[in-house]
Amino acid sequence: MLASKALTRAIFLTAGLGALLLASLALASAPGSAAQTSRPAPHWVTADHGKFEALKQEFKSGPEVTKACLSCHNEAGAQVMKTIHWTWMSPDAPPEAKLGKGGLVVNNFCIAMPSNEPRCTSCHAGYGWKDKSFDFSKQENIDCLVCHEQTGTYKKFPAGAGHPAAEPKKMGNETFLPPDWNKVAQSVGRPTRDNCGTCHFYGGGGDMVKHGDLDSSMHKPGRELDVHMDVKGANFNCTRCHTTVAHKVSGRAYKTPAAAQRISLLKDDQISRITCESCHSDKPHAASSKANDHTDKVACQTCHIPAFARALPTKMRWDWSTAGQRDAEGKPLKKKGPLGPLAYDGMKGDFTWAKDVQPQYQWFNGSMTNVMAYTKIDPSQPVTLAQAEGSPSDPNARIYPFKLHTGRQPYDKVNNTLVVPKLFGPPGSGAYWGDYDWNKAIGAGMAYVNLPYSGQYDWLESKYYFQISHMVAPKEKAVSCQECHTQQSRLNGIGGVYMPGRDFNRPLNYIGWGAAAAALLGVFLHGLGRAVARRKNGNQDQQG
Amino acid sequence: MSNNGGKSIYLYTRFERFWHWAQSALIITLAFTGLEIHGSYTILGFKRAVEVHNFCAWTWLVLHAFVLFWMAVTGEWRQYIPTTKRLIDVALYYLVGIFQGKPHPVPKSERAKHNPLQRMTYLSIALVLIPLQMATGFLYYYYNSWPQWAWTSGLNLNAVAFIHTAGMFGFLAFLVVHVYMTTTGHTLACHLKAMCTGWEELPRQAKAGE
Numbered sequence: 114m115l116a117s118k119a120l121t122r123a124i125f126l127t128a129g130l131g132a133l134l135l136a137s138l139a140l141a142s143a144p145g146s147a148a149q150t151s152r153p154a155p156h157w158v159t160a161d162h163g164k165f166e167a168l169k170q171e172f173k174s175g176p177e178v179t180k181a182c183l184s185c186h187n188e189a190g191a192q193v194m195k196t197i198h199w200t201w202m203s204p205d206a207p208p209e210a211k212l213g214k215g216g217l218v219v220n221n222f223c224i225a226m227p228s229n230e231p232r233c234t235s236c237h238a239g240y241g242w243k244d245k246s247f248d249f250s251k252q253e254n255i256d257c258l259v260c261h262e263q264t265g266t267y268k269k270f271p272a273g274a275g276h277p278a279a280e281p282k283k284m285g286n287e288t289f290l291p292p293d294w295n296k297v298a299q300s301v302g303r304p305t306r307d308n309c310g311t312c313h314f315y316g317g318g319g320d321m322v323k324h325g326d327l328d329s330s331m332h333k334p335g336r337e338l339d340v341h342m343d344v345k346g347a348n349f350n351c352t353r354c355h356t357t358v359a360h361k362v363s364g365r366a367y368k369t370p371a372a373a374q375r376i377s378l379l380k381d382d383q384i385s386r387i388t389c390e391s392c393h394s395d396k397p398h399a400a401s402s403k404a405n406d407h408t409d410k411v412a413c414q415t416c417h418i419p420a421f422a423r424a425l426p427t428k429m430r431w432d433w434s435t436a437g438q439r440d441a442e443g444k445p446l447k448k449k450g451p452l453g454p455l456a457y458d459g460m461k462g463d464f465t466w467a468k469d470v471q472p473q474y475q476w477f478n479g480s481m482t483n484v485m486a487y488t489k490i491d492p493s494q495p496v497t498l499a500q501a502e503g504s505p506s507d508p509n510a511r512i513y514p515f516k517l518h519t520g521r522q523p524y525d526k527v528n529n530t531l532v533v534p535k536l537f538g539p540p541g542s543g544a545y546w547g548d549y550d551w552n553k554a555i556g557a558g559m560a561y562v563n564l565p566y567s568g569q570y571d572w573l574e575s576k577y578y579f580q581i582s583h584m585v586a587p588k589e590k591a592v593s594c595q596e597c598h599t600q601q602s603r604l605n606g607i608g609g610v611y612m613p614g615r616d617f618n619r620p621l622n623y624i625g626w627g628a629a630a631a632a633l634l635g636v637f638l639h640g641l642g643r644a645v646a647r648r649k650n651g652n653q654d655q656q657g
Numbered sequence: 658m659s660n661n662g663g664k665s666i667y668l669y670t671r672f673e674r675f676w677h678w679a680q681s682a683l684i685i686t687l688a689f690t691g692l693e694i695h696g697s698y699t700i701l702g703f704k705r706a707v708e709v710h711n712f713c714a715w716t717w718l719v720l721h722a723f724v725l726f727w728m729a730v731t732g733e734w735r736q737y738i739p740t741t742k743r744l745i746d747v748a749l750y751y752l753v754g755i756f757q758g759k760p761h762p763v764p765k766s767e768r769a770k771h772n773p774l775q776r777m778t779y780l781s782i783a784l785v786l787i788p789l790q791m792a793t794g795f796l797y798y799y800y801n802s803w804p805q806w807a808w809t810s811g812l813n814l815n816a817v818a819f820i821h822t823a824g825m826f827g828f829l830a831f832l833v834v835h836v837y838m839t840t841t842g843h844t845l846a847c848h849l850k851a852m853c854t855g856w857e858e859l860p861r862q863a864k865a866g867e
Contacts (some may be wrong), residue, residue, distance in 0.1 A: 136817055237803070594703040594704040617822070621819060624826070625829070633833050643841075644757060646756040646757065650758035
């Protein structure tokens with residue numbers, strides 16, 4: 114009897130489980146993954162640049178090398194000139210909007226590029242952009258080497274308008290030597306992490322300053338820091354994802370989303386690999402995993418980059434209003450911060466740094482809205498200089514992680530616009546780092562960009578959002594479900610979605626728990642009544 | 658306490674008992690994990706709670722299919738035909754008579770396992786609450802596929818979650834009352850025992866005139 118009972122139960126359970134298994138098999142769709150990523154990319158160049166006569170001639174400057182490059186690569190110049198690496202202007206905005214570093218975009222690092230060219234353009238893929246007179250149509254002004262040389266010895270002088278030092282020259286504690294032109298020219302190859310990192314790891318004027326997910330730790334990251342670029346693993350170069358065609362590097366820029374559509378290489382082998390979906394598809398997890406259902410609303414980065422600046426600290430705040438203090442020798446005062454980098458610099462003001470920072474989250478469709486030097490602003494509120502576009506109803510928008518960099522920077526308090534200060538220049542030029550007079554610096558900068566300045570400035574709070582896409586953590590370090598599906602959610606600022614665990618209907622909770630409590634109280638009282646009645650009737654029972 | 662038990666009848670077949678206890682385990686587990694998903698507490702962790710919840714949901718769907726099949730082929734569905742006959746008597750018994758030591762107005766028999774109040778309750782659970790939870794659970798889980806089903810109606814995830822949660826609270830209230838009601842037999846445990854062994858011990862026939 115007992116055995117047969119157990120048998121019956123086992124049969125039913127097995128039948129139940131079997132049906133369940135069939136159901137989940139039927140639900141399974143083709144999983145997408147990128148299983149071959151651990152293989153290094155094949156190397157298939159067909160030319161040894163060390164053997165080209167053109168690269169054996171004597172070079173005295175960068176443009177001479179470029180001419181030699183162009184003598185064979187006769188399309189390269191025209192190609193580069195179309196790219197944002199050359200123009201520093203958004204390709205998807207009308208020229209009159211002046212959207213770009215080369216235009217009137219304002220940030221809360223060194224604020225704006227114009228009037229500070231020789232310093233800023235040390236990261237321009239060109240030679241000689243020292244002021245407005247730079248000739249963007251001269252192909253020999255292109256710097257091929259900064260992206261292509263492979264010796265690691267080629268360095269542009271930080272204040273040389275894109276040129277390397279012509280003779281040994283000091284800047285800070287570092288001495289910059291003229292390159293061995295033949296050696297660097299003959300070393301050229303496809304760009305590596307070090308080439309891209311020369312500028313992109315040092316954005317905002319130095320290591321660790323700008324992005325939070327790009328800094329010098331990314332030259333040779335380990336698996337913990339970036340699963341794709343792991344030097345002992347897949348060892349991706351930047352261009353492995355930033356697919357480059359005719360010198361146009363894919364990626365997000367201002368109004369331009371990284372990709373027009375999210376499709377995988379399985380559907381079209383000619384797409385750029387710039388999105389995670391390109392290789393991983395929009396169902397990257399195991400077939401029945403609920404995580405696959407998130408990909409229409411949540412960017413991969415949101416779960417897979419739990420924190421940025423995981424190896425080195427990154428700058429979180431820059432307060433220009435306190436700049437100007439000097440030490441006993443009259444030099445700009447410098448104070449070290451607890452994490453290593455400066456907490457105060459007399460040239461720049463106060464800095465806040467942080468390591469292992471949990472991102473901010475926003476809906477984002479790939480386009481940013483920038484506040485420009487000519488935009489009217491409301492100084493009573495923090496001004497968001499770069500704001501993610503996108504909303505819950507936008508099918509192209511996902512919830513993305515961001516670094517939020519806050520700042521305190523000058524504005525024109527009569528015209529209610531941000532200002533372009535001239536920072537870099539010798540004493541007497543009006544530059545802040547020459548004369549330490551904000552009024553003069555702003556006047557000089559605004560005159561340079563032909564914008565009005567009332568002569569009166571004040572300080573305002575500003576915010577700048579950087580999308581976080583690098584430093585993809587190993588999957589076991591991904592953000593867990595309950596870091597978002599909880600009332601203390603990482604996504605507490607995110608509207609437009611119902612998230613179980615975070616969202617609930619408060620009245621329903623009261624009514625539901627109330628009903629359960631009422632039922633409990635009811636049965637308790639009923640039971641109590643029965644106990645009392647039984648005691649009374651008990652005597653009667655015995656008599657009967 | 659005097660044992661006033663009388664003869665026993667075989668009321669619940671092996672399958673019915675299996676179904677009952679499997680379903681009760683599933684309901685309790687679903688409510689427990691569901692409340693965690695709802696954000697009421699953190700015990701298993703959200704991910705594990707979701708996994709257990711979904712597993713139980715599919716299992717219940719399969720079980721329910723077997724139950725409906727069993728009902729159909731055995732004709733036992735007739736036990737759940739609602740009736741108003743003696744409904745008031747039963748309600749009055751639980752409100753008043755039970756305290757006066759009166760006998761239950763509808764004694765259990767093979768032809769009528771459930772009193773009118775039970776019939777109504779169990780039928781509405783089987784026909785309303787369970788399908789509602791299954792439907793909203795299904796919509797909840799396949800929320801992402803709504804656009805593929807060309808489903809763009811006014812219903813949103815918010816509403817689906819609301820109904821699904823409300824259904825859970827319904828089950829919770831039912832569970833409290835149901836567990837308590839098992840103690841209202843002629844002994845505290847006799848109904849519970851019946852659902853374990855299948856044999857319901859009937860109270861000794863009340864003497865006429867008592």
